[in-house]
Amino acid sequence: MSNNLTLNIEKIKQEKNEIDVLADIFFHAVFGEKISNEDLERFKWYGIYAQDEKQEFFELKIPLSMGELNLQQIKTLSLISKEYANNSLVFSSNQKVELKDIKIFSLPNIFNLLQDVGLETSFEAGHTVRRVLTCPINTIDDSQIFNVSELANKLNETFIGNKKFSNLPNKLQMAISGHAEGCNIQITPDVSFNATKDNKDKILFAIKILDINIGYISSAQVINAAKAIAEIYRDFGDRENPELNSFQSLVKKWGIHKFFDVLNASINYKIQKNVQTKEHTIPRKPRMGINESNIKEQSYIGCKINSSTIHNTNLDFLSSLLEKYQASKIRISHKGNIIILDVPTSQALNLAKELEKIDFNPFA
Structure with missing residues (x-):
């Protein structure tokens, strides 16, 4: 993308809301006309990137809610990789599936296949609130303070595909964790909500803005706080200078105290400041190898x-092994590895030995 296009990103967004370009994607897929630089920028909102100047091949990035794939979704991704993407499937460290070498005319078929199994690509990129990041062992790890699955789903439902949050000054990345120390996600999220306990064992969520703790709220207040933060950034972030349009730039310009004051005035409750929290002494379990799940008679395998x-052959082997050993779900970790979530404990070792043979190594 040229510097000139970067400087005109706000103009591009004003001319056409990126969430409305799906019809344009299908138009180009049918007629094969060269895509303008402006539309190439808009197509990123749906995870579509041109790989070359001639637009012969495209990359498709598929964001996963909580990094999770079920058995049918794995099979469908393997099919897409074989039929349309030159066996190019990658599990990325940001909990996305990436496919390359795609022809533009294949996108309608790919989108239909994804939709049939509950996968979609909107808000993959662009100036949006991205899918919330969570710990890949949420729900199955007994060292967590709170199961954040319901809250994570509500956050995604609130933001993904919502036109109110499709045109921010730049991207906004949130994370939520059932651990007081958060998730090891390789980056510092713009906004984090981490479960913790006060001295009376009441569960609260610490709000962290760029890893700075600004106070505590209840689980019932998380969604409202997240919306307020996104609205503040949408309404007050810099849209004039592309070098200053990040969430971090707004916080730096205002200072964390002013940001806290504006946020506190935007919600119908007060963020608690002086809370004495308990030190969490239960060590977090390792993610790799065979681990006991907090679900009875189940294990998870990292x-x-x-x-x-x-290679799709290995992906096919993976889905076959999951079926053979009565497992049904995986999550992609923040290092691009996988965790099989629901293996019967009696079958875990046998499955692990077979996984090692197809380059999914539980014993590394």
């Missing part, structure tokens, strides 16, 4: 992926 590009 597997290191030996190659970033996963």
